[in-house]
Amino acid sequence: MKKTFQKTLIAAAAGAALMSAVGTANANSLLFPYFTTATGAQSVLSLSNTSAVTQGLHYVYNYGTACTHFDANGSLTANDILSHSVAQPAGFSTTGAVRAGAPGAGGFGKVVSTDTSTPVYFPLANQQGFLVVSTTTANTTQGLQGSMAIVDPATGLVVSYAGISNGLNTALNTNEGNFTNLTDVNFALSTMPSALVTTSWYAVVVGDMQAVITAGADWRGAATFTNNGFVYNNDEFATSGTVTKTVTCAGTVLSTDLMTGAQAAAVGTNGGLIRTTASLASGATSSASGVVMMKMQTVQAAVGAPFAGKQFLHRESASN
Incomplete structure (x- = not known):
């Protein structure tokens, strides 16, 4: 029963992510203002590369009450859709390499296990925070699209939302995470x-x-x-x-x-x-x-x- 419920939860989160993966916000830095790795929950990130070249990706997780920085590099092949759990799956590293004995954080990994793009997982369970994902290679402001889907049975939360665009070119190590276009107070x-x-x-x-x-x-x-x-x-x-x-x-x-x-x-x-x-x-x-x-x-x-x-x-x- 537990395994069946877990599979149902994963399918629900993955389905929501895939439905919202295309046609959402686009830019070279995307802000996802909420994720959770609470026990039993799944936050699923979907990213789409609309350019004709492989994109280097930089993930920056900001988590916990101290808003601690955690980052690593991934990649997204040309015209690909990459959907994966935010939480690191057991038996894998934060960038998806097989690592025997790695405890993970309750994630399931990639929605499509054979996807050749490289995600960056978050390695701690029972955390919440926000995420910034940026492209680091293609010289464009329109190459990256994304959304976040969250399912949490403990709270009853089922939601999917589009990443928030900064609309700036982040190749050449400029404007990454520059969200000065957001001015609401x-x-x-x-x-x-x-x-x-x-x-x-x-x-x-x-x-x-x-x-x-x-x-x-x-x-x-x-x-x-x-x-x-x-x-x-x-x-x-x-x-x-x-x-x-x-x-x-x-x-x-x-x-x-x-x-x-x-x-x-x-x-x-x-x-x-x-x-x-x-x-x-x-x-x-x-x-x-x-x-x-x-x-x-x-x-x-x-x-x-x-x-x-x-x-x-x-x-x-x-x-x-």
Whole structure:
């Protein structure tokens, strides 16, 4: 039964990845703002090479509460589609070479085992983070397309989303991870009644990561979120009080992180709205330009079928 369920999970994740692999975002650096290697879950990356030459690939995983850098090089043959688990499979190295005794991180490997392209797997289980994949050879801004599909039975999450393009040429070691085209800093963070839906956001601070990627260092771009002095309950009643929360590189944001104790009590359990603005901190090697917010909503049992136990993830739209 366990093996049958695992095969079903892999098939679901792989199917979602393959359906979204073509016709999604394209560029030479792609940002995938959320992955997980939680036990029992599968994050499946799909990459497509629309150029007529083999592309060198550089994967940069940023993971954990410290947003630690982990990278390696892969490749993608001409006009190929490569789909693989993010998590490293047992018995293989991070770049897919057979390695007897390697414990892996719960992944299944390539969707098509005979694919001659080279993936880069993530070697640790029970982590979350974001991923940047860049081409390093072809002189083009349109050679790489990609998507991420995630299935997590423990949370009920089933989602597929397109990678976010930087639209820049990253051959010749330039513009890799340069996402200064992403400049969102204002968001309207809304929550539903907590007895029905629990809500959180995974915030990824973006900007020009080229220098830290080249140095093999951790991205330290930071954003400080403020509630701008007000929090609204579900009947538009505003309570005042200013609270801030700083996210360095990436991290989870809860609505209560941007409320005083009195505001949280006033809003109660019926949900509300916070109009937040992120102030960006920049340093010599960590120039931040904006934030990507991934909203996660988990439906509680009280809601009933068919939504109970399901988790929904989407990119939060910026507000004025």
